[in-house]
Amino acid sequence: MQIKLSTWNINSVRLRIDLVAKFLKSVRPDVLCLQETKCPDDAFPAKRFKRLGYEHVALNGQKGYHGVAVVSRLPLDAQAVKSYCGKIDCRHVGVTLGEKAKLRDPVTIHNYYVPAGGDEPDPAINPKFEHKLAFLDEMKACANLLPKRDERSIVVGDLNVAPLEHDVWSHKQMLRIVSHTPIECEKLTAAQQAGGWIDVARTFVPPSEKLYTWWSYRAQDWFTADRGRRLDHIWVSQALGDRLSSIKVTKDARGWERPSDHVPVTVTLEV
DNA sequence: ATGGTCGGCAACCGA
Numbered sequence: 001m002q003i004k005l006s007t008w009n010i011n012s013v014r015l016r017i018d019l020v021a022k023f024l025k026s027v028r029p030d031v032l033c034l035q036e037t038k039c040p041d042d043a044f045p046a047k048r049f050k051r052l053g054y055e056h057v058a059l060n061g062q063k064g065y066h067g068v069a070v071v072s073r074l075p076l077d078a079q080a081v082k083s084y085c086g087k088i089d090c091r092h093v094g095v096t097l098g099e100k101a102k103l104r105d106p107v108t109i110h111n112y113y114v115p116a117g118g119d120e121p122d123p124a125i126n127p128k129f130e131h132k133l134a135f136l137d138e139m140k141a142c143a144n145l146l147p148k149r150d151e152r153s154i155v156v157g158d159l160n161v162a163p164l165e166h167d168v169w170s171h172k173q174m175l176r177i178v179s180h181t182p183i184e185c186e187k188l189t190a191a192q193q194a195g196g197w198i199d200v201a202r203t204f205v206p207p208s209e210k211l212y213t214w215w216s217y218r219a220q221d222w223f224t225a226d227r228g229r230r231l232d233h234i235w236v237s238q239a240l241g242d243r244l245s246s247i248k249v250t251k252d253a254r255g256w257e258r259p260s261d262h263v264p265v266t267v268t269l270e271v
Numbered sequence: 272a273t274g275g276t277c278g279g280c281a282a283c284c285g286a
Binding site for chain 1: 276277278280284285
C-alpha cells in the first residue's frame with residue numbers, strides 16, 4: 001500500500017483554508033501535517049477538511065501563535081501531544097496509522113514546529129534562541145525521535161533549521177543568520193543522527209544541489225531573488241528507508257494569492 | 272549595511 005504524506009507551515013490555517021483546499025485537491029495526500037495553524041482547537045476548520053475528504057484530525061492548537069495539526073483521509077489508531085522545554089507552546093502532535101487504516105504494521109508520524117529563534121544568534125542575550133537550542137537538545141533525547149529497531153516512524157515539520165550548505169542561498173552569508181548558524185545545524189544533525197533518521201529530500205536531491213522550502217515575505221521579488229532556505233523536513237526511520245518512492249516540493253504554492261512563506265513538501269512511500 | 276513583510280489581534284509580539 002502506497003501512502004502520500006505532506007507537511008506545510010500554513011501561517012494561519014483559517015486565513016489560508018482555500019489554499020489548503022487547492023493543494024489537497026491537486027496533490028491528494030493521504031495525510032497532511034500543518035504547522036503555525038494559529039488556531040485554537042475549537043476554531044479549527046474541521047468541517048471544511050471533512051468535506052474535502054479529510055475526516056480524521058489530531059489537533060494541538062492555541063490562540064494566536066504556533067499550533068500544529070494532522071488531517072487524514074485514513075482513520076487514526078492513536079494520537080498524542082508532547083510539550084517541550086516546560087512551555088505550553090503547541091509544537092508537536094503525533095499520530096499512528098495502523099489496523100484502522102488497514103496497515104499490517106503501524107507507522108507513527110510526528111509533526112513538529114521548532115521555535116524560530118528570533119534574530120540574534122546568541123543564547124546569552126536572546127532568550128528565543130536559547131529556547132530553540134534547548135528544544136533541539138530535548139528533541140535529540142526524546143523517545144519519539146529514538147525509534148527502536150524495525151520501528152516505522154516519520155518525523156515531519158517546520159524544523160526552522162537549514163542544516164546543509166545548499167539548504168540556503170548563500171552558506172557564507174548565512175553563517176550568522178538564525179536558521180543556519182553552526183550550533184543549530186549541529187544540534188539538528190545530532191538529533192537526526194541519534195535516531196538514525198533518513199533525510200528524505202536529500203535522498204532524492206543530492207546535497208550539492210540547492211533546495212528550498214521557504215522564501216521570505218520581505219523580498220521584493222521572491223522568485224527572481226530566490227534567496228530561499230530548506231526549513232521544512234521529512235525524516236523516516238531506518239525501517240522505512242528502502243520504501244521511499246518520491247519527494248515533491250510544491251514551489252508553485254509560494255506564488256499563489258496571499259501565500260504562506262513556506263511551501264508544502266510531500267513524500268510518497270510504500271507501507 | 273540596512274530594512275524590507277506578514278498574521279493575530281487590536282499595541283505589539285512572533286516569524
